[in-house]
Amino acid sequence: MDFDYNDEQKMLKQGAREFFEKECPKSLVKQMMEDEKGNPPELWKKMAQLGWLGLIYPEKYGGGDGNIIDLIALEEEMGRACLPGPFFSTVLLGGLFILHNGSEEQKKEILPKIASGQLILTLALTEPSDSYEASAISVGAKAEKDDYIIDGTKLFVPDAQIADYIICIARTKKGTKPEDGITAFLVDRKSPGITVTLLKTLAGDKLCEVIFNKVKVSKKNIIGKPDQAWGPLQETLQQVKIAQCAEMVGGAQRALELAADHAKKRIQFDRPIGSFPVIHHLIANAMMDVDACKFLTYEAAWKYSEGLPCAKEIAMAKAWTGEAYQRTAAMGHQVLGGIGYTMDGDMHLYFRRAKSGELTLGDGKFHREVLAKELGM
């Protein structure tokens, strides 16, 4: 079994690592945590020029015709670099949803602009209940002639404060099941009635409260079929979760490296602290955790790329990686000791992102339920 990337994917990965080391130093990451927009324009432009923003889109929409394995190779390096900015919201959440469900006109209108760095997109899914269940969708959209009127509040919407468009997941009808009667709307963020408030978050990621107050949107702006968005949305989120796991893999790997390197260099009690068995065990545990994250993520990605059923694998990868990343970062703090506790150090960046990654798109408990259902429980 060959679990490795191919030569071109390794080149992409190494090139991305070198690029982010130069263009996205940790000083920039820390600066962006405090910045309201959180998206350095020069960095975004350069990523577009390298073809990374359109990597996963077909060439006819300005993309690179890459596959999910190419994407996760890049995502690992983004996680390693703690890349700020709207790649997750724009390229993955919003862009992939349009790619899989949009009309030809919508794809031609939106995707090339994402690929060229000209458009920021996001998807508003969760609400104050912070649940990923269909039953939690209460933002309503009522049909009025050729339009819909959207009313309600979405919470934790990534990058809404800089988005040009927001894909709003709203309830248009009461169905027999909660999954029925949900529709996706492409909403211009400047539409009258939209209020966006940036929240202060643990990881400095830009999550927003978005209030839709009688926001009028044309029926032409429905993505996919009316009342039938939930299933397609879940399909898209499967791919997004794989990418997100890969980002966490990259972050966890780097946290492990930082801890191991420190353990080799830090001298206390007349010897490197890495010579103490307790440190050996901490590092070894983290190595096993990170390897498990990698292989669960790679398996999920490979199965997805082959068109094989992979709901179980994605649930395992998401549940494990979110928790393992946190364990690894916590281990990193322990090994780094005093310097690891400071904001000057970098370990806290990984610790914060580990928590954010765990919670986004469903935490470990959520995905354990998914696994249980897969097993028929």
Add this chain to the structure above:
Amino acid sequence: MNMIVCIKQVLDPEAPLSSFKIDPATNTMVPVTAVPFVISPFDEQAVEAALRIKDAKGGKITIISLGVNLLRDVVKKPLSLGADELILLEDPAFIGGDSWSTAYALAAAIKKVGQFDLIFCGRQAADSDSGQVGACIAEILGLPQVTVAKKVEAVDGKVKVDKVTTDGYEVVEVPTPALITVSNELGEVRFATFKGTMASKKKEPIIWKPADIGVDPAKIGAAGRRTKTRKLFQPVRDSKCEIIKGENDEDAAANLAKKLVEVKLI
């Protein structure tokens, strides 16, 4: 312009120092799995210099690399940036060489490539730092050479080179064919686009063995060495820190200045 660039695969020189170990018995570096291989950074600069000329004047870039276990995802990188062809001198007979025996093999490969206008090399390899392979190739092939270039322009059958000196740079004109060694003062190297990276898949490397390039086995690799490594070691750095005190910042600064004069640093 037909250009040839020689590149070397090395252990990443940016890896933490603690990663590198030396075997005192053989005077060689112990292979370290945790440290990735990369193209020697000055060689990347050499590739960039060639690409800039290709951007301006068109032409073809052939990359040549000598070694064993050459990782395709490392040595194919110039193809992803826009180089046209990759030739690998990959055979155990080539290893263990010094600058001269390496240059001899590379020169033979260059002769087999045929017509060329420019050869680019990095000013020195990031592992051995000998800085002699380029000069040796030029000597073997009877070419003019300009070393430590920070800028190279092709101009009507000649090249104009800004050559770094200790106190600035001098502008040198040299007729082609010529060999140029390139320094980091050339500036930033480009990153590969996604499409460029994927397109490199179609460019398979050409592998040449010693018999393919007509070299004398006694002159390549370890057999052809003209130098002997007597000792390879990591110097032990022992630093002492003296805190210069003063009643206030200005006083401390004055005391520091006096100390520096005292130890003849200023």
